[in-house]
Amino acid sequence: MKKFFYILMAAAAMTLYACNSDGDKTKINTVTINVLVDNEKISDVVDVTLKSKSTSTSYVASTTAGTATFNVAAGIYEATATLYKESAIYNGTNSSVTVTDDGTNSFNLDMIKSTTSQVIIKELYFGGCMDNAGAKHFANDAYVTLYNNSPVEADASNYAFGIVYPANSNTNSNYRKDGELTYTDYLPCWNAVWWFQSGTQVKIPAYSQIVIAMKGAIDNTATYSNSVDLSNADYAMYDPEVFTLAAAYPAPSGKIPSSHYLKTYLYGLGTAWPLSNISPAFVVFSPEGTTAEAFVKTASNIEIAGNGKAFACAKVPVSWVMDGVEVYSATALDKSNKRLLGSVDAGYVKFTNKLGYTVYRNVDKDATEALQENSGKLVYNYAGGTADVENGSTDPSGIDAEASIANGAHIIYKDTNNSTNDFHQRKVASIKK
Secondary structure (H helix, E strand, C coil): CCCEEEECCCCCCCCEEEECCCCCEEEEEEEEEEEEECCEECCCCCEEEEEECCCCCEEEEECECCEEEEEEECEEEEEEEEEEECCEEEEEEEEEEEECCCCCCEEEEECEEECCCCEEEEEEECCCEECCCCCCEECCCCEEEEEECCCCCEECCCCEEEEECCCCCCCCCCCEECCEECCCCEEEEECEEEECCCCCCCEECCCCEEEEECCCCCEHHHCCCCCCECCCCCEEECCCCCCCCCCCCCCCCCCCCHHHEEEEEECCCCCCCCCCCCCCEEEEECCCCCCHHHHHCCHHHEEECCCCHHHEEEEEEHHHEEEEEEEEECCCHHHCCCCCCCCCCCCCEEECCCCCCEEEECECHHHHHHCHHHCCCCCECCCCECCCCCCCCCCCCCECHHHHHHCCCCCCECCCCCHHHHEEEECCCCCCC
């Protein structure tokens, strides 16, 4: 379990040592993290998290005059922070904090302004489940839920969906150099993107959602009781002229009209969209001045991230991204690296696949409780998370969002563009009744 150590003051100017379980002494180094906005130290007080990439142990320290101070052993760490300033959100991530016994050990954390979106990713189901005998993994049942996190109707007609390269969080990437991402103003969306059909009006009422089946837009529980029923999905990623793998893309349920089938274009290789069932980096974006189809069919917008077309990526501008979620495999945290830029998502959510778990967004407790229409309708003592299992997590708000919605409440979900704050691992898919 992750342990948080709160550093209350800088260490005195002396050499510190700690003894490990074998009695050997390990030198403890003073490390400073300078938090910057527009190359200037911040005056605000924020909490900075320093996470060891080898042990996953995390330390938290508050800034004083823009600097947070830690006492840690030599190693490679990742520093992150979120700053709320003048109704804006700033996120920062430095994945290459290399602490040495003889170094200066002073590092910068550049904070980048993020924007929130009216429509957010509420839930992502991608890890699959085991078959009825518990012997075989079934993962052709993925879906995403988009939610209108506001009191006015939203128009998602121009939205598109992508997965950022590489597929898994622990896979090596040609987009990393010296521990940092090499792109700054776009995201490399791998293989293909999906979009709603031209002319289809995708309206989402206030505090409402749409469910999009990304695979298996049928009642999967008829064969796999641990799976999910996607026969009632609002939309389906289904374009058999492009992706032909029948196991992933059976003919959708008749309840889903063909006008609600999303379209795609394959600029990479394969018979199915390679959405990771372990640790995807998933994004929703809305093209400006063009369509998703026209964008990905323009050769200059595609680049090769490796050896051959199998590594083809579309360079989606960061300014188009409406929302994203970064998932790390719980069994490979020490080898996992960021794919989403800090302006899109400064953190990550840990995930264990094959067990029917989902990545589900946390409730913004203060904002939800502040809605007058929610009086007497909110349900507390949420028990849907996986905090009781290894590498588990839960919604710290304590509000049971689905039970509250069923009770007539309006939910406002947390949206800080930091998956560590915004999401948890849910034990059972919310659409599984």
